[in-house]
Structures are given as C-alpha cells and as structure tokens.
Amino acid sequence: xxxxxxxxxxxxxxxxxxxxxxxxxxxxxxxxxxxxxxxxxxxxxxxxxxxxxxxxxxxxxxxxxxxxxxxxxxxxxxxxxxxxxxxxxxxxxxxxxxxxxxxxxxxxxxxxxxxxxxxxxxxxxxxxxxxxxxxxxxxxxxxxxxxxxxxxxxxxxxxxxxxxxxxxxxxxxxxxxxxxxxxxxxxxxxxxxxxxxxxxxxxxxxxxxxxxxxxxxxxxxxxxxxxxxxxxxxxxxxxxxxxxxxxxxxxxxxxxxxxxxxxxxxxxxxxxxxxxxxxxxxxxxx
Amino acid sequence: xxxxxxxxxxxxxxxxxxxxxxxxxxxxxxxxxxxxxxxxxxxxxxxxxxxxxxxxxxxxxxxxxxxxxxxxxxxxxxxxxxxxxxxxxxxxxxxxxxxxxxxxxxxxxxxxxxxxxxxxxxxxxxxxxxxxxxxxxxxxxxxxxxxxxxxxxxxxxxxxxxxxxxxxxxxxxxxxxxxxxxxxxxxxxxxxxxxxxxxxxxxxxxxxxxxxxxxxxxxxxxxxxxxxxxxxxxxxxxxxxxxxxxxxxxxxxxxxxxxxxxxxxxxxxxxxxxxxxxxxxxxxxxxxxxxxxxxxxxxxxxxxxxxxxxxxxxxxxxxxxxxxxxxxxxxxxxxxxxxxxxxxxxxxxxxxxxxxxxxxxxxxxxxxxxxxxxxxxxxxxxxxxxxxxxxxxx
Numbered sequence: 001x002x003x004x005x006x007x008x009x010x011x012x013x014x015x016x017x018x019x020x021x022x023x024x025x026x027x028x029x030x031x032x033x034x035x036x037x038x039x040x041x042x043x044x045x046x047x048x049x050x051x052x053x054x055x056x057x058x059x060x061x062x063x064x065x066x067x068x069x070x071x072x073x074x075x076x077x078x079x080x081x082x083x084x085x086x087x088x089x090x091x092x093x094x095x096x097x098x099x100x101x102x103x104x105x106x107x108x109x110x111x112x113x114x115x116x117x118x119x120x121x122x123x124x125x126x127x128x129x130x131x132x133x134x135x136x137x138x139x140x141x142x143x144x145x146x147x148x149x150x151x152x153x154x155x156x157x158x159x160x161x162x163x164x165x166x167x168x169x170x171x172x173x174x175x176x177x178x179x180x181x182x183x184x185x186x187x188x189x190x191x192x193x194x195x196x197x198x199x200x201x202x203x204x205x206x207x208x209x210x211x212x213x214x215x216x217x218x219x220x221x222x223x224x225x226x227x228x229x230x231x232x233x234x235x236x237x238x239x240x241x242x243x244x245x246x247x248x249x250x251x252x253x254x255x256x257x258x259x260x261x262x263x264x265x266x267x268x269x270x271x272x273x274x275x276x277x278x279x280x281x282x283x284x285x286x
Numbered sequence: 287x288x289x290x291x292x293x294x295x296x297x298x299x300x301x302x303x304x305x306x307x308x309x310x311x312x313x314x315x316x317x318x319x320x321x322x323x324x325x326x327x328x329x330x331x332x333x334x335x336x337x338x339x340x341x342x343x344x345x346x347x348x349x350x351x352x353x354x355x356x357x358x359x360x361x362x363x364x365x366x367x368x369x370x371x372x373x374x375x376x377x378x379x380x381x382x383x384x385x386x387x388x389x390x391x392x393x394x395x396x397x398x399x400x401x402x403x404x405x406x407x408x409x410x411x412x413x414x415x416x417x418x419x420x421x422x423x424x425x426x427x428x429x430x431x432x433x434x435x436x437x438x439x440x441x442x443x444x445x446x447x448x449x450x451x452x453x454x455x456x457x458x459x460x461x462x463x464x465x466x467x468x469x470x471x472x473x474x475x476x477x478x479x480x481x482x483x484x485x486x487x488x489x490x491x492x493x494x495x496x497x498x499x500x501x502x503x504x505x506x507x508x509x510x511x512x513x514x515x516x517x518x519x520x521x522x523x524x525x526x527x528x529x530x531x532x533x534x535x536x537x538x539x540x541x542x543x544x545x546x547x548x549x550x551x552x553x554x555x556x557x558x559x560x561x562x563x564x565x566x567x568x569x570x571x572x573x574x575x576x577x578x579x580x581x582x583x584x585x586x587x588x589x590x591x592x593x594x595x596x597x598x599x600x601x602x603x604x605x606x607x608x609x610x611x612x613x614x615x616x617x618x619x620x621x622x623x624x625x626x627x628x629x630x631x632x633x634x635x636x637x638x639x640x641x642x643x644x645x646x647x648x649x650x651x652x653x654x655x656x657x658x659x660x661x662x663x664x665x666x667x668x669x670x671x672x673x674x675x676x677x678x679x680x
Contacts, residue, residue: 007497113333115518117553136529210522253498261490
C-alpha cells in the first residue's frame with residue numbers, strides 16, 4: 001500500500017516536472033503550446049545520446065538536458081513563437097501541433113524510431129526497504145530532484161525581482177514596458193526556462209516512461225490534464241494536480257485494473273465539473 | 287441530339303481506353319517485372335519490425351536475384367505506420383494500380399485482419415511476415431504465414447514450466463489480440479498439467495509505467511511470472527522487474543521471446559541474464575544456414591543483429607519466390623498452391639508451410655539469456671520439434 005503510494009508520488013513528481021513548463025507558458029504567457037512535449041523529448045534524447053554515443057555519465061547529462069532544450073526554446077521563441085503571441089488561440093494550437101509532427105518525423109529520421117534505453121549508474125538501480133515500504137532508488141532520486149526544482153521555482157517566481165517583472169509583464173505588457181521592463185526579454189527567458197524544465201523532465205522520465213519519437217504525442221494528454229486540473233496561475237496547483245494524478249493512476253491500475261488508465265480521465269472530469277477553472281485557478285483570466 | 291453525341295463520344299472513349307488498358311496489361315504481363323507489394327510499419331511504434339523485415343527482404347533479393355520466366359521480381363515497399371486503415375488502403379492500391387501478384391509484410395494483427403478481405407476478393411495471396419495472432423490465417427483462404435503464432439510460443443514455455451516444477455504463476459500480457467492469445471494458451475497448458483495461474487494481469491498497449499502491475503505480482507508471490515509484451519517494451523519492463531526486486535524475491539521471469547528480442551537484447555544490460563523464454567528464432571541458433579544468414583545480414587546492415595521479425599521476412603520472401611517458380615510467374619490460386627506445403631531449411635531450422643492451415647510449422651526452442659563472447663544472447667537449450675499452431679486444433 002505505502003509502496004504504491006511512493007510509486008505514485010514519484011510518478012506524479014515526474015509528471016509535474018514535465019508539465020510545469022507548460023503551466024508557465026500556458027498560464028503565465030497565455031500561449032497554448034502543444035509542442036511542449038517536443039522539448040521534453042529533446043531532453044530525453046540529449047541524455048540518451050550523450051550516454052550512449054559519448055559515454056558521458058548520467059548525472060552530467062542532466063544539466064545539458066536542461067540547457068540544450070532551453071537554448072532551442074529561446075531560439076524558437078524568438079523566431080517562431082513571438083510572431084504568434086497576438087494571434088488567436090486556435091492559431092497557437094495549429095501552429096504548435098504542426099511543430100510536434102515535424103519533430104516526431106525529424107527524430108524518427110535522425111535517430112530512428114526504436115525505443116531508447118537509458119543505462120542508469122549502479123547506485124541508482126535497485127531498491128531498499130524501510131519498515132516494509134519498498135523504495136526504488138531511482139524513484140527516490142526523481143522525488144528529491146523534483147522537490148528541489150519546485151522550491152526553486154516557487155522562490156524565483158514569488159521572491160525575486162525577475163519573478164515580479166514576469167508577473168507584471170503578464171498582467172499588462174504595455175504598462176510593464178512603460179515602466180522600463182523589457183517584456184520581450186522576460187518572455188524569452190521564461191519560455192527558455194519552461195522548455196529547459198521540460199527537457200529535464202524528459203531526461204529523468206526516459207527511464208520510467210520510455211523514449212521514442214512518438215513521445216510528445218503519447219504524453220501530451222498527461223501534460224494537458226495536469227495543467228488543466230491544477231490551474232495555471234500558481235506552481236503549487238500543477239504540483240498537487242500532478243501528485244494526485246500520479247497516485248490515482250498507480251492506485252487505479254493496481255486496485256481496479258479493469259478501468260486501466262481510465263481512472264485519470266474520470267478524476268479529471270470530476271474535478272473539472274467541480275472547479276472548471278482548475279484546483280487553484282483564479283477564475284477566467286481576461 | 288447533343289446528348290446523343292456526347293454519349294457516343296463517351297462510349298467510344300471508354301472503348302479505346304479499355305482496349306488500350308487491356309493491351310497494355312497484356313504486354314506488361316509478358317515482359318515487365320513480377321511485382322510483390324510489401325506493406326510494413328516503417329515509422330511509428332512498430333518501426334523496428336518494419337526495419338528488420340525490410341532489411342531481410344532486401345538481403346534475400348540481393349542473394350538470389352530471382353528471375354522467373356525471363357521476368358525479374360520486384361518488391362514495392364509501402365509504409366503503413368501500423369495504422370490498419372492505411373494498411374488496407376495501401377494493399378488495395380498495390381493490387382489495383384500496381385497489379386502485384388502477392389501482398390506481404392503486416393506488422394501487427396489489426397493490419398493483417400484489415401487486409402484479409404482484399405486478399406479474398408482479388409484472389410491475391412497474402413504472406414504474413416510478422417503479426418502472430420492465431421486467427422489471422424482463418425481470416426482469408428489466401429493468407430500464408432511465415433512468422434509464428436503466439437499460442438505456439440506460449441504453450442512451449444508452459445510445457446517447460448511444468449517440467450521444471452513451476453506450479454504457481456501469474457501472467458502479464460499486453461491487452462490486445464496476441465496478448466489475449468498468449469494469456470489463454472499459456473493458462474490452458476499450465477492448468478492441464480496441474481499448475482495454477484493465480485492472477486491474470488493485462489496492461490494497456492501503451493503502458494507508460496509498469497509499477498502497479500509489478501507490485502501486484504510481488505504481492506501474489508508466484509513461483510514465476512509469465513510475460514508477453516510486444517517487442518520494444520521488453521527492455522523497460524525487465525529493468526522495472528529488477529528494480530522492484532522481484533528477481534530477489536524468488537520470482538522467475540519467463541515469457542515468449544518477444545521480451546528478449548534480439549534487436550534490443552544487447553542494450554538491456556545484465557538484468558536480462560537468466561530469463562527463460564520460448565521462441566522460434568534466436569540470432570544465436572546453431573546451424574550453418576543461420577550462421578551464413580546472420581553474417582550476411584550484419585554485413586549488409588551496419589552490424590544490426592537480425593531478430594525473429596527478420597527471419598519471418600526472409601522466409602516469407604523465399605516462400606513467395608519459390609511459389610512463383612512453381613506457378614511460372616502466375617499469381618492468384620496457382621501461386622497459392624505453389625506456396626502451400628513448402629518444406630525448407632530456414633535460418634531458424636526446418637520449416638513447413640502446412641497445406642491445410644497455411645500456417646507455419648517449425649521447432650519451438652526454449653532459451654535462456656546468457657553472455658556469449660561479451661554479448662547477450664538467447665541460448666537455446668531445449669526444443670519442441672515441428673510444432674503446429676495449437677490454436678488450429680480446436
């Protein structure tokens with residue numbers, strides 16, 4: 001029972017890191033970025049390819065799995081996304097889903113479509129037991145990394161100068177610009193960080209979720225559920241939503257396997273009926 | 287008046303067009319190449335299947351350069367991305383536009399099932415090189431299979447488990463046609479020999495995480511866990527199996543050969559060591575024919591190791607070409623007759639295409655993953671000779 005809870009928490013944390021970047025772009029920047037999973041996949045491939053082809057140790061690949069997608073995100077934001085900000089949401093959707101299909105095809109062509117296998121270092125394999133609760137070492141590692149990230153994000157958004165600039169830029173870009181905030185730059189950085197977080201999530205998740213070119217399509221639904229259930233105005237919303245979904249998914253598959261993966265959708269429907277704006281949404285924004 | 291002239295013109299046009307077409311096909315039939323349509327998943331989830339079969343077919347063609355009655359044999363490859371409606375559409379195009387004498391390939395069961403009516407209607411033989419649900423050969427009298435069936439593999443491993451004192455098992459399969467076949471035939475054979483399946487678990491085809499089912503297995507603490515997963519998921523599964531400490535809890539992992547697919551086995555690492563599976567082919571199979579096949583395959587494909595899909599494609603091509611030789615290049619029923627009852631030495635061992643069921647009869651090997659010369663291999667140690675598909679006897 002507790003072992004399952006632990007597995008669920010680890011799974012939820014993973015979903016959170018994967019989705020939090022989307023919460024930032026979707027919620028704070030008001031841009032529907034369905035291509036978010038593509039950045040996650042990029043991170044996964046950075047890790048796998050560096051380990052496989054260049055023999056870089058697993059931990060050392062993680063910063064790169066953040067940096068490279070962040071870099072790509074920054075460039076893409078400047079060249080592709082910025083002209084789309086003012087367009088209606090349907091355009092965002094069409095544009096970003098197009099990007100997804102392009103990346104799927106590109107990765108297929110470049111690395112091939114086989115499942116990629118991450119070779120974890122010895123010390124992250126296996127598990128130990130504390131009072132009958134089986135704890136997988138790698139899952140514990142995921143939880144620790146994700147907790148650190150959450151704290152850091154919360155601090156950056158809530159307590160730093162950059163955080164307040166970002167919130168200002170989101171709420172009213174014109175006034176923020178008038179106050180001397182470089183709105184474009186703030187958005188660029190935010191988008192890059194969101195993409196980087198996705199990349200890190202992809203790198204951490206490749207072991208648990210598997211990694212092949214259809215990754216962005218396979219997990220897009222999970223990201224969207226996390227963000228819609230959690231609401232997009234805070235960091236804690238998606239965090240709790242991701243945990244709830246992770247636990248529900250694992251528990252559901254254990255206790256009611258007939259329902260399979262459907263538990264997650266059921267939960268989403270119930271929550272959105274009860275609170276259409278998400279668990280921690282602040283009602284319709286503008 | 288005006289109407290009548292239009293009609294007449296139309297009639298004339300159709301006549302000439304029809305005649306022209308007839309003349310063209312007649313002349314093409316005499317001198318042009320004999321075409322075979324190969325529909326494979328070259329992209330998407332099952333792409334490794336397509337890649338292996340495509341490579342094997344190319345190898346066969348390069349080695350044999352078949353010329354039948356002065357006409358070359360040509361293979362047209364189409365990608366269906368394992369989407370059944372696409373498979374069907376492509377097969378239809380191949381039959382109608384390209385006038386292929388045979389259809390081949392078919393990565394997954396739904397694709398093969400969707401195409402079977404086309405084979406029946408157009409009397410085009412259809413050689414299934416990968417999909418492994420037992421019922422496929424019954425979907426059309428024109429289906430011939432050169433891969434294997436899951437009941438064959440599941441029954442073979444169940445026999446082995448019985449012989450080795452494994453009585454209490456849990457089964458875990460992917461929730462689709464082949465998985466349900468594997469679950470049923472494994473359970474039937476285990477219980478027939480006074481064994482017991484304490485829990486039958488199914489996991490969605492696109493399973494993101496095996497944690498809950500594996501925890502369930504651990505809690506049931508059987509002597510062994512029987513697994514069927516489509517090739518590709520095996521590696522992720524095996525790592526989680528070890529991570530959860532199921533191997534240390536004394537639960538043996540057994541399954542059909544899909545989980546220790548040669549295509550991925552070497553990348554799985556030491557977690558795969560000691561896993562016992564049953565299958566019709568291993569790249570490590572000890573025979574002169576196989577040794578030659580593996581060497582040629584690796585040489586032509588940048589060191590890639592052939593897996594059971596490759597051998598299904600290689601043998602399938604052979605069955606078609608030999609069938610064409612027997613029918614002197616004529617397709618349809620003549621070709622089908624030429625394919626039925628073929629007996630030959632495949633890289634997997636002796637093989638027979640059963641004339642009644644059009645399904646393959648071959649040896650089922652029991653293998654164990656071991657280190658051979660620094661690489662992980664399925665090493666065969668036991669075999670059930672000339673096994674027919676158990677799904678057909680009912």
